[in-house]
Amino acid sequence: MQVFLQTIVGGVSLGAVYALVALGFSLVYRTMGLVNFAHGNVVTVGAYLASTFYLSTRLPFALAMVVAIALTGVIGLVIERVLRPLENRDFDLMLIGTIGFGIVLDALIIMIWGATGRAVPSPVPSAPIELLGLRIRTYDLVVLAIAAVATVLLVLFLSRTKRGAAMQAVAMDHEAATAVGIHVGRSNAIAFMIGAGLAALAGGLVGPLLYVSPALGGALGIKGFAAAILGGFGSIPGAIVGGLAIGILDSFMAGHFQGYGELFTFLIFTVIIMVRPTGIFGERTVNRA
Amino acid sequence: MLRRRATAISVLTVLTAVLATGCSAPGSDSESSGDESGPIKIALVDAQSGQLSSLGAWELKGARLAIDEWNAQGGINGRQIELGVFDDQGDPTVGTNLARKIDSEGYIAMIGTAESAVTIAMAPILKQAEIPNITSGQSPGLVAVNSEFLFLNGPTSTTYDETLAKHIVDQQGIKSIAMISNNGGYGKGEHDAFLKALTSRGVTPVADQVVTTDQKDFSAVLTGIRQKNPKVIFLGAEEVESGLIVKQARDLGITATFAGAAPQGTPVFLDTAGAKNAEGTIVSSPYLSNDINDAAKKFAAAYQAKFNEEAELHGAKAYDGTQILLTALKSSNVAGGKELAEAIRATKYQGLLGDFAFDKTGVGIFVTSIGTIQNGKLVAAAS
Known part of the structure; x- marks a missing residue:
């Protein structure tokens, strides 16, 4: 029982990070119908920026995160601006474009920060909390809290603000949205910016848990993408559930099947997707791809 | 939608294939030693x-x-x-x-x-x-x-791990040993070599866990090991992964000493694990320090x-x-x-x-x- 519960605890903290990555994927997808293949690399950029401001310029961790999120958001804007001429013309080229951006970002990361990584000390150095024989890292709780707040803010933005409602409208029918005077390009830009910001949030938060290196985003990107698909691509609650599910599933499979854990994680993922191709919270409204 | 997605995926596949093979030159016949001048x-x-x-x-x-x-x-x-x-x-x-x-x-x-x-x-x-x-x-x-x-x-790992087992089992008399290794080339070699060194001494590890090379969360594996309460935990994984294992193990309240070969003596391992967490780690290495x-x-x-x-x-x-x-x-x-x-x-x-x-x-x-x-x-x- 103890192993069971501790495994869930371990899975949940990484799951929250996967969920944030999945949110970024889903947000861009629901707005533009585009899979942003550079998303994993944007996570790495965010992780490096946050760790640089935290370690080198010695900003407090929270402030370092805010700066990193803002800067990474700008990168999202740049990606969208470059891809904008292709919008509604050639979708495949846009996909390739995001792959290209991923490669460029990867190269830039290695040029700026070098190929070797760095370890980020935990900003919450207190000892883990002991609860009924379980040990819960305080930093894990911080990660969960921040992920929850970010999700609530995102949902409020999408449902309660005019700009958010406009983005929803573009997601549903971009021609009708244009007809009623919504600027589709701006809506896409905001989606990319928020997506990149979420990526930076995920990257910055995961830094102290793992090791920041150019390869960081690759692993997180694949799991985050799987999480988004599992939850229902384009769905906000789906991304959260999918992320936590992948995290916990991964944790259990690693415990049971050891070296073949990853294989079983993705086997189960495949079976779920075969049974329910739209994912857990599959939405049918997004249909532009 | 489906067709487009299919096209996108096929383009992706082709791209990946091109990227992967891009480096190989066609017809790689050559003279190895070649000319007598030049560098x-x-x-x-x-x-x-x-x-x-x-x-x-x-x-x-x-x-x-x-x-x-x-x-x-x-x-x-x-x-x-x-x-x-x-x-x-x-x-x-x-x-x-x-x-x-x-x-x-x-x-x-x-x-x-x-x-x-x-x-x-x-x-x-x-x-x-x-x-x-x-x-x-x-x-x-x-x-x-x-x-x-x-x-x-x-x-080879055989030498590293034979020396390590000799130190831990023969000299320190510790028999309560758990193993964590990854399923990559290095980890597999370490796993086999250390297990062989233990077996030849009549010691069976209390746990023998295998992880993947890019695993990030080890709570299941480590909680299982914590219940066995070993004195020493052997690490058969590269620098970063070993560091993560040690960090997470200490967070879970595992106080056992860690042991391993070359990677566990590197600065990357120390940074990832945190110096305090890695304290006391036993390392088998042919080059211990710069002033031997x-x-x-x-x-x-x-x-x-x-x-x-x-x-x-x-x-x-x-x-x-x-x-x-x-x-x-x-x-x-x-x-x-x-x-x-x-x-x-x-x-x-x-x-x-x-x-x-x-x-x-x-x-x-x-x-x-x-x-x-x-x-x-x-x-x-x-x-």
Whole structure:
């Protein structure tokens, strides 16, 4: 029982990070119908920026995160601006474009920060909390809290603000949205910016848990993408559930099947997707791809 | 929608395929030794990007230092030595493509890689092309490849882990040992070698857990181990992963001592784990510190002057390996192919790691020492 519960605890903290990555994927997808293949690399950029401001310029961790999120958001804007001429013309080229951006970002990361990584000390150095024989890292709780707040803010933005409602409208029918005077390009830009910001949030938060290196985003990107698909691509609650599910599933499979854990994680993922191709919270409204 | 998605996926697949094969040249026939003038071309293949890139960076520095020393003294037979650097990304597929590439570009010998799995993948191509290769890998799998062109610049896992088991079981009398290793080339080699060393002493590990090479969360594995309450936990994984395991283990309240081979003595391991968490870790290594003898001191000083950082095991190994290769090139009059391989095998060299004398398996050194991490530094253990 103890192993069971501790495994869930371990899975949940990484799951929250996967969920944030999945949110970024889903947000861009629901707005533009585009899979942003550079998303994993944007996570790495965010992780490096946050760790640089935290370690080198010695900003407090929270402030370092805010700066990193803002800067990474700008990168999202740049990606969208470059891809904008292709919008509604050639979708495949846009996909390739995001792959290209991923490669460029990867190269830039290695040029700026070098190929070797760095370890980020935990900003919450207190000892883990002991609860009924379980040990819960305080930093894990911080990660969960921040992920929850970010999700609530995102949902409020999408449902309660005019700009958010406009983005929803573009997601549903971009021609009708244009007809009623919504600027589709701006809506896409905001989606990319928020997506990149979420990526930076995920990257910055995961830094102290793992090791920041150019390869960081690759692993997180694949799991985050799987999480988004599992939850229902384009769905906000789906991304959260999918992320936590992948995290916990991964944790259990690693415990049971050891070296073949990853294989079983993705086997189960495949079976779920075969049974329910739209994912857990599959939405049918997004249909532009 | 479906059709478009399908097109996108097929474009992706093609792109990936093109990227993957892009490095290999068509028709890679070549003359290995080639012309008698111009620089002598030596290839260094290592991970310069990815999670294993710190290994690649250290290797490059060690090799560069040795080559610059020789070039400063006029090279070999009046010819300068040129080091071509290739990035294998720690990926066996990329490695095999690079093996064909260095063959077609007429490199006479290769240094690297630091990753056993990559070296094993490259070995058949290098054997066919008759390009001698001095690797920093240590998996017993390298010996099993059975190539007369493959040499190791350090001991194999068998030596590392036999020494480690001797220290832990025979000298300290600890029998309650758990093992965590990954399923990559290095981890598998470590797992088999350490398990064999334990079995031969009649010790059965209380837990024998295998993880994947890019696993990030070890709570299931570690909680299981915590319940067995071992005294020592053996780590058969690379620097970063080992560091993460140690960090998470301490967070879970595991107080056992960790033990391992080369990776557990590196600064990357220490940084990732956190110095406090790694305190007391037992390390089996052929190169414990930069001040074990005069040669090591001299090497460390030159390394510090050139790269402005402290030398460590992997740089020292690559330095030794490169020195051996250059010595063999000189003694064989810049021969290539079989003749160079024979010259390497015949080279007796007093290196930083000890006295090299290669046997027919390509292993030249058979001893390691035990150190422990004290106050964030690796120091020789009192025996």
